[in-house]
Amino acid sequence: MAQNVRESSVGGRPGAPLAAAVSAWVIYLFLIMPSLVVIPMSFGDKDEFMFPPESLSFYLYGQYFFESTWMATTLQSFEVAILTTFLSLLFGVTAAYGVVRGNFPGKRFVTLFLLSPILVPVIVVALGLYLYFSTLGLSGTTFGLVLGHTVHATPFVIVIAMAGLRHVDPNLEAAARLMGASHVLTLRKVTLPLLKPTLIAGSLFAFLISFDEVVIAYFVSNTTTETLPVKMYSAIQWEISPVLAAISTLLIVLSLVICVSGTALQKDDEKGE
Amino acid sequence: MVLEPRTEGGSEHRDRKVWLESCAKHYGSVVALAEVELAVEDGEFLTLLGPSGSGKTTLLNLIAGMVQPTSGRIWIDGADITRVPPSKRGIGMVFQNYALMPHMTVFENIAFPLRVRKMAEAEIRRKVGEVLDIVRLPDVGKRKPSELSGGQQQRIAIARCIVYNPSIILMDEPLGALDKKLREELQLELKQLHTQLGITVLYVTHDQEEALTMSDRIVLLNHGKIEQMGPPDELYFQPRTLFAAEFLGDSNIFDGTVAGLGEFVSVYSEPGASMMARPAPIAEIGKAVKVLVRPENLTLLRQCEESGLANRLSAEMVDSIILGGVIKCYVRLSDDTTVVVQELTKAERAPPPPGSKVSVAWSAEDTLILPAVGGMTEGGGTAAA
Amino acid sequence: MVLEPRTEGGSEHRDRKVWLESCAKHYGSVVALAEVELAVEDGEFLTLLGPSGSGKTTLLNLIAGMVQPTSGRIWIDGADITRVPPSKRGIGMVFQNYALMPHMTVFENIAFPLRVRKMAEAEIRRKVGEVLDIVRLPDVGKRKPSELSGGQQQRIAIARCIVYNPSIILMDEPLGALDKKLREELQLELKQLHTQLGITVLYVTHDQEEALTMSDRIVLLNHGKIEQMGPPDELYFQPRTLFAAEFLGDSNIFDGTVAGLGEFVSVYSEPGASMMARPAPIAEIGKAVKVLVRPENLTLLRQCEESGLANRLSAEMVDSIILGGVIKCYVRLSDDTTVVVQELTKAERAPPPPGSKVSVAWSAEDTLILPAVGGMTEGGGTAAA
Amino acid sequence: MIFVAPFFLFMGAVFLLPLAFIFYTSVVADAFTLDYYIKAFTGALYLRVAWTTFEISVVSALTTLVLSYPVAYHLSRQPPKRRVLWALFVLLPFYTSILVKSFAFTVILGHNGIVNDILRFMFGPEAGIKMLFNRTGVVIGLTHYLIPFMVFPILASLLAQDPVLHRAAEVMGAKPWRIFWRVTFPLSLPGVIAGTLLCVILSFGMFITPALLGGRKDMMMANLVDFHIKETLNWNMASAVAIVLLLLSSVFILLLAQVRGGQLFGERH
Amino acid sequence: PGKAKASEKIVWVGWGGSTQAVQQEIFIKPFTKETGIEVISASGPNRAKIKAMVDTGNVEWDLVNMMGATATGLAKEGLLETIDSDLLAKWRGQSLQPDWIKDWAVGWYYWSGGIGYDPKRHPMGKHPRSWPDFWNADKFPGRRGLRPRVNENLELALMADGVKPKDLYPLDVERAFKSLDRIKPHVAKWIKATSQTITLIQNNEVDFDLTYSARVESAKASGISIELVYDSLLCESGLMGIPKGSKNKSAAMKLIDFFMREKPQKAWCENRIGYGPQNTKALAALSPALKAKLPSADDPSTAWVNIDWWGDHYGALSERFKEWLIT
């Protein structure tokens, strides 16, 4: 497949011309620059930010894994992110399905409304949720946190799922229905399996958004439900701990592992882009 | 066999396989299907023919239950199924692009409707094997649809459709995506399957040749209305409108005015003074009509040659084109209209060279009179790409 | 006009419009085009015909410069342009889906190649107006392509192509997406444009009828090789291989063994003992051959009827199908092979009913002898959907 | 349609009601009042900050566009598998907390940062550029964060393009540069517009980055919301500013709906 | 007001990071051991959250660390519990700054801000030694760093303008802003995050800034080249208060009482160099080396923040300061 693209590139789609490629590389460099500073820093052995570190050690990783509540908040972040992923996938995929397949008056308007949380500055959402959840007694609960993150992440899932659904032939669903399958069975056996790449991409996005989110979490969480980004943020009220560098490095490695193994697994699905 | 819509009462259609009782479908202000009355016989191979956008798919979807009629009711086997969901109608459908599930093997694809029906695994295996035999692809069960050729995929789509014994199969241009050669092969196979299984088939196509080849009966749609319906030969030989005449087969059409009635109708027309035509109810003296002659009914004569045919016009040879089995000759009449003559291709009998003086002749039997309105719309049948 | 490849030296082709000098194209281990030698005359309408995957697009792309040949050279107007980029070849191309720029108006689309050539604005306006007149769409300049019908879009694509006077136009199945009626109209128009402008056209299709209708010369491709080339009638009447015979037009084919040579060749064949055929260089006594008769050359006779034709077999009527202008009759011979007979459709002369005893007869002139190998591959020409 | 209903209701409960709360707070202190809005629309601080917000957001979005386009273009020309790997670089900024990032930026872009050291080495001691703690710093910080949100919509609209159009242009004699400007770029406009608007709106909500990397004048409306929530405890004012911010982004939402309905993230046409 | 039962649990909110970790060891663990009251540690005392908790009657924090100048705002809004007067009286008697013992919050330690600089870049004599020096850009050229908030800045501006530390309050706001106008052009960064007051000197982004003794000492210990001018400090109080409606008010007060004790205060200030104890006995018991880095109440070069004054003026001045900042 890779070869085809190159072959036909003599005339058709040129592989990126050199100028474009070079400017892209420069920008990639810009994007990873901070990481290039952060990763070495994470191997420092002092309690202050040092670059370059004077000597290398796993001191900061030790702190992360064994001291304070870093691990607990990480686990909390995972919990929230996983639940958020689940919920936003549920809401997002069904909503996208309704929007793409459905035909109802004001569809465009409804779509815009469903996507609107992306378009409202997050601090506004955070404040609103905080006031609202406090009256409901949801403030500080993991559930409240998940709800907040779901509002935030679902629009992204909708967008991805809408794109994915447009690639799923509606005739396949019609065929299944005609052969006697109920709506639910059709969704389970036909639509969802075909949406697999989309679902994977959507969950990855939802997970990352929730895992990384600080503003909403800062307002909505409390002591027991504090997430990693919130802890990272509150850890710097007075001092800044280089443990943060170690955490960033760990996250980078984690995402590399996920993506690389994802690509490796994706072998057969090359056409599904 | 021809069912006249409207004029008949209706209730007697209840015992038909399918009956659309004054069904219409509007999309907002678009009338996809005007009020239509249609009854389908058990075991019949019925083709819906018409230009793009004429409402063929809409009609099929109404029967399948994919869309709800704006008005009217749908009956299958005497039961009103207008509000029954598609999954409960027991209908099979073969889609234009086959709609095989790309994530399932061929076996799983065919087994799908059986699993939906909670059939036992052994039974499923047996039935799938059976239909794979019927479509003559016994060994492809383990493959994915993408590993099959277009024709093979089509057969799997049919197998999947017949495996659960639906008594009606709907097919929406199942051959539309194939090339001519393969298309013709599969037409034959489809037709054989139909005979063999005795199922009722509703078949959609916009290819007139395909419709003529395969159907017991053709329903010709135009702008959401039924233009004419009947067996292929009836539509071909007795088109009731200009549209029907032009849509099925090639035709030469002249403007004319009815000049006399008798055993044959005589029509006064521009290019050749007077022509004799088959009698028709619409013929009234002085009425403007269209006169239709099929190219294959025209005979090309050298200037001097004699023929016993009633109508004859002198002309000049313009061009001739081999289309394979037939040759099309274009001749120009005295008033500059071009007429097409179709002859069988014979190596040793080349048509006269361009420029030569010829005559075209045809019998009064082969001359039809049609109402002057209702031809094909300009550029009709063209969808924006 | 027929150019024999290979046998001729080559250098004399330099003055041809286009000359592919032993061009081949491999994709990894796939041979998209085996070593091919092809010369195109100035002003010629040359059609590349062949089943899917036979290398038609590849050949066109080689000339356009979209792909580089694995070996060989390409000459245009006597210049070696093998390494010249597409933008410098001065070629026009009409794509299957037209490739009109959706974000530009029709005017801007047509003006595009002129702007590339830095033509003055007034000149551009004049030329665009001119070609819009030529394609008979003078008033659509301000519209977007999406606001035009398929046929209109196609004409714009052609307008955009001829506006910069390329001396060669390549067309890759430009009518593939259209329905039959429109397709036929546009074929005619294309052909007229070609005559009117005198441009060299290389045309790709897999529709044999289209190829026969339009071409000055047809190049029949199969598996990346040129199977045969020549004018339409030559390919139709004198196919050199079974593949060519089967790909162009319908055919009845019998196995046979050459039994005698003379004014006509006599062949011994299963169904009907002996047949007389046209003489052919490959006929040697005792050699196994294929015998080909076109359905339109067969005459259907009642059991007792007489005919002066050299070959005659008795048969039983199986079925007959109206295809529009022609009727196909299927008859079964004594050894159970089915033979197709094609007749012109006439309302008053219905074919004999199924089951009746008939004879098929044909002349020795219409009987061709072909080598026994090289037919169409099973299911060939099928692209995965 | 029923499929839209669950999220629709959810949105009503967890998005609209909270917004309603904010609105309520912005007009009701002890009794109904428009004082906060009057202040938000007339106070020098608020007007100036609103303008700064607008300026920073638009400049950052445009800078992001300029930087993202080559990346999206480059990604679009990669075979799918390699594309995923390159895309990792685009996602990497997500994983570094802005706090850590701001330190990293001082190491790289600061007065004694790597970039300035190189510049001074090459062009003499006066060659250093001030890239932090001014408008440039904010734009760099925001851009770094926003690039992924721009790259993916553009990438989608680039991938949706029919390669045949490029060939057609090429056969007609167009050089790569012209093909890019007359074909590729115009056809990717839906993605460009969607991405740009999205980025503008996302920057509306930023307050940590400008505070850490900006100069004294680089205060944004979100900073004011934050300030009133946490410092002055004047939630009425915070809510009023938030609503004004919401109005501002609504203008952009409407633009978005106007320019291309549903083209957000470069969906297919 | 409930009684402290053995199974009682309170939530205590600190500043996070290693500071809180140390407090955990020195105060919380012994306290739990002594009283049996379980203490949950939270970090990030956020006044907005306190307000929301109280407003919605959903109070989950029992004891919160606060900054002096801003804590008063909470009290003004009635968001803090009143503390038992006998406890208050007891604490006032043993305090360095009895003014910081309020009805609604208790100043239990102090921290000091001063002029920070890099001794490698600005050796002895090349750096400002007082706030007038800091304001004098001609004599001490270099980029300044100040905080983008109104408290601290007004005090510094007045001192720079010649006001004696003891005469600061009530602050002459107009004079202070005039003085601030003078330094404005020389401020390279108004430093939002406290941690940046160190890293910006470390990375040579500013030459002199307002930073804090505890941060400087910890940075020095890590090997960063940084120094603080110890003889013109601005001391602020770290307070502890109880959100209104806390369900564990009395246990929280017990914890405050523990925080006020001599022994843990001493241990705390020995561990975190730069923080000063409120408890006078604890201050007296510190080693001379440590005392040198901590001002005493009567040190004339040191300014002590007046919490009350800020309580009346913080909101309005904050907004004015923001406006001043961006113009």
Ligand SMILES: Nc1ncnc2c1ncn2[C@@H]1O[C@H](COP(=O)(O)OP(=O)(O)OP(=O)(O)O)[C@@H](O)[C@H]1O
């Ligand atoms: N979902 C829809 N919304 C609005 N109009 C529709 C819809 N579906 C079909 N139509 C319109 O109804 C008319 C009939 O459409 P239909 O699909 O039945 O045509 P068709 O005969 O199947 O054409 P084709 O040969 O192109 O498939 C067309 O004008 C079409 O534009």
Ligand SMILES: Nc1ncnc2c1ncn2[C@@H]1O[C@H](COP(=O)(O)OP(=O)(O)OP(=O)(O)O)[C@@H](O)[C@H]1O
């Ligand atoms: N880029 C490519 N990489 C690998 N193989 C290719 C490529 N392009 C074409 N081929 C192969 O080359 C052969 C000829 O392809 P080509 O596109 O020329 O066929 P075609 O005659 O145009 O067929 P169709 O009628 O389906 O368009 C096919 O087997 C095809 O699979």
Ligand SMILES: [Mg+2]
């Ligand atoms: Mg249809």
Ligand SMILES: [Mg+2]
């Ligand atoms: Mg091709």
